[in-house]
Amino acid sequence: MSENLKIIEIEVLRYHPESDREPHLEVYKVPFTDDMSVLQGAQYIKDNFDGSLTFRWSCRMAICGSCGMMINGIPKLSCETFLRDYHPNRIRIEALAHFPIEKDLVVDLSGFIEKLESIQPYIIPKEPRSLEQGEYLQSPQQFNDYIQFTSCINCTLCYAACPQFGLNPDFIGPAAIALLHRYNMDSRDGAAEERMELVASEEGVFNCSAVGYCSVVCPKHVDPANAVNINKTNAAKDYFLRFLSPKGGSK
Amino acid sequence: MSKRRPYVRSMDGWWKKNPYFIEYMIHESTALFVAAYAFILLVGLVRLGQGEAAWSGWLDALKSPLSLTCHVVFLVAILYHTYTWFKIMPITMPPIIVGGKRVGPEVITGSGLLAALVASLVLLGLVWRLAL
Numbered sequence: 001m002s003e004n005l006k007i008i009e010i011e012v013l014r015y016h017p018e019s020d021r022e023p024h025l026e027v028y029k030v031p032f033t034d035d036m037s038v039l040q041g042a043q044y045i046k047d048n049f050d051g052s053l054t055f056r057w058s059c060r061m062a063i064c065g066s067c068g069m070m071i072n073g074i075p076k077l078s079c080e081t082f083l084r085d086y087h088p089n090r091i092r093i094e095a096l097a098h099f100p101i102e103k104d105l106v107v108d109l110s111g112f113i114e115k116l117e118s119i120q121p122y123i124i125p126k127e128p129r130s131l132e133q134g135e136y137l138q139s140p141q142q143f144n145d146y147i148q149f150t151s152c153i154n155c156t157l158c159y160a161a162c163p164q165f166g167l168n169p170d171f172i173g174p175a176a177i178a179l180l181h182r183y184n185m186d187s188r189d190g191a192a193e194e195r196m197e198l199v200a201s202e203e204g205v206f207n208c209s210a211v212g213y214c215s216v217v218c219p220k221h222v223d224p225a226n227a228v229n230i231n232k233t234n235a236a237k238d239y240f241l242r243f244l245s246p247k248g249g250s251k
Numbered sequence: 252m253s254k255r256r257p258y259v260r261s262m263d264g265w266w267k268k269n270p271y272f273i274e275y276m277i278h279e280s281t282a283l284f285v286a287a288y289a290f291i292l293l294v295g296l297v298r299l300g301q302g303e304a305a306w307s308g309w310l311d312a313l314k315s316p317l318s319l320t321c322h323v324v325f326l327v328a329i330l331y332h333t334y335t336w337f338k339i340m341p342i343t344m345p346p347i348i349v350g351g352k353r354v355g356p357e358v359i360t361g362s363g364l365l366a367a368l369v370a371s372l373v374l375l376g377l378v379w380r381l382a383l
Contacts, residue, residue, distance in 0.1 A: 017256035073269055100257030108257045163272060166262045209279075212339050213271050229343040 005031045008087045010041050012053065013094035015101045023101060025092070026050075032083045038093060039067050039078040042105070055105035062219055065155030069105050070094040075160035075217045098159055098166035112156055115172050119180035119195060126190030142187040149182035149227055151220040158214035158224050164207045171207040172198065174214040174224030181227035184234075192234075200235040208232070278335040284328035337363035 010030050015023035028045045036044075039057055046053045057067040060079040067078045072092055083091065099107035129136065158174035159165050165173045172180075180199065184192040199205055208228045215225040266272040298309040312318060340363050341356035348354070 015258055017258070018254050023258060023260075097260070098262075100259045102255065102257055163262070163265050166265060210339055210343060211272070211275050212342050213269075213275075215342055216271065223342065225342040226344075230345050232343075233345070 005033065006087055007031050008041070008083050009090040010038075010045065011090055011092040012042070012045065012104070013092075013101075014053070014104055015095075016052070017103055023095075027090070030083075032087070034082075034084045036083050037079050038069075038071055038076075038081045038083060038091065041083050041091075042078065042093065053105075054103045063153065065153030068096050068155045068157045068160065070097055070160065075157040077155060077157070077219050080219065096156060096160040098162065098169075099156070107156075109156065111169060112154075112159065112173070112176070115176040116154070116179065118198060119172070119176050119183075120191060121179050121183060123183060123186060123189045124191035124194070125188060136188040138187050145187070146182045146185035149178050149185065149222060152178055152182075152222045152224075153220055155219065157217045157219065158222075161213040161217040162208075163211060164209055168207055170203045172203050172205075174228060175222075177205060177231060178222050178224040178227040181231060184231075193238075196235065196238050199231050200238065205229075205231045205235055274335070278332065281328040281332040281335075284325050285332055288325045288329065333367050334364070337367070 007029050009027055011025050011027045013023050014020070014026050028049050030041050030044050032041060032044070037060070039055075039060060042053065042055050043057075046055075055067070055069070055078075057079065058064040060067070062077050062080045065077070068075060069078050070076075070093065071078065071081055072086070073094075075096060078093070093105065095101045095105045095107050099109065099112075102108045125136070152175050154175060156175060162171075162174055165171045177199070180195055183189050184195060205228050208225075210225065210229060212225045214228075215223045218224060266276045295306075295309050298305040337360045341359045344359065346353050347359070
């Protein structure tokens, strides 16, 4: 058993808001087996070297979206990234880029939560139906139009991959816009026009300069860059078409 | 009193931190070469409007070693710009459905590059015939 144990150096960006002026790196020598993830490496450090090391995790199977961190500078879910792929080199883990660091590997996500709320992430029916009228029906084709954008697990790796969000934290950003697009594309929803005000706003889609890295790092293949860029076209159409057919009171 | 003190990291030099961002910056900066070449053509148009002497002067300037070197550099930059332009095209487009299936990104990129190649060859053919 013990001869199978290899040692990897894990460098962790530590930050304690009560005692540190700024984050600093600390190195730990972690014994590991081939089936150990980076998350398990962090857990080993917490259990054996420093119980104050702080990080988020829950499902350890790439479903909950809690354990995202920068691993050698790349945003990844630490539960599905394996230590064996980095050995014998040193591995560096840091809090997700572009977010304020709360403590160690935990970032402040309150801005992201506010953005999620702002896009009205629920179906606002085109027309209310009574119980007697029955359920809202949807064809497989209509379902296909949005299903891809429902796969988001809010891990915010795409925000850590988006330099425009880093430069302007007010940008609604990839995941929230992908979710907005998911509801706009749903045949049962009728609020695309309501959401347009946000899409076309200062915080909206035109912050995006099509870097495209958000879609590369997305662990669920949501392709948020696609949602953002389709909505640039939608916003431009909305702007120009209202000269042809004015919409009265709408902004 | 709250002990919170969220630390905001600097964005200085952000584009040097990831090879993907470096590639992005190269891609974006090659657009300047596209603009420069458009400007050269525009100058040609203005010189044409100024009469035969001006036009001949512009043509002679194009034949200088400096101009030829510049054109080789422009060609390389514009080829790279074309390639990366079509590489990101799939993420900028609404889904295209053919025969009930979504067209893959490699098909969109490939079609774009092919269209650029055909357009360039047609243009080259036309100019070649004019020059003969």
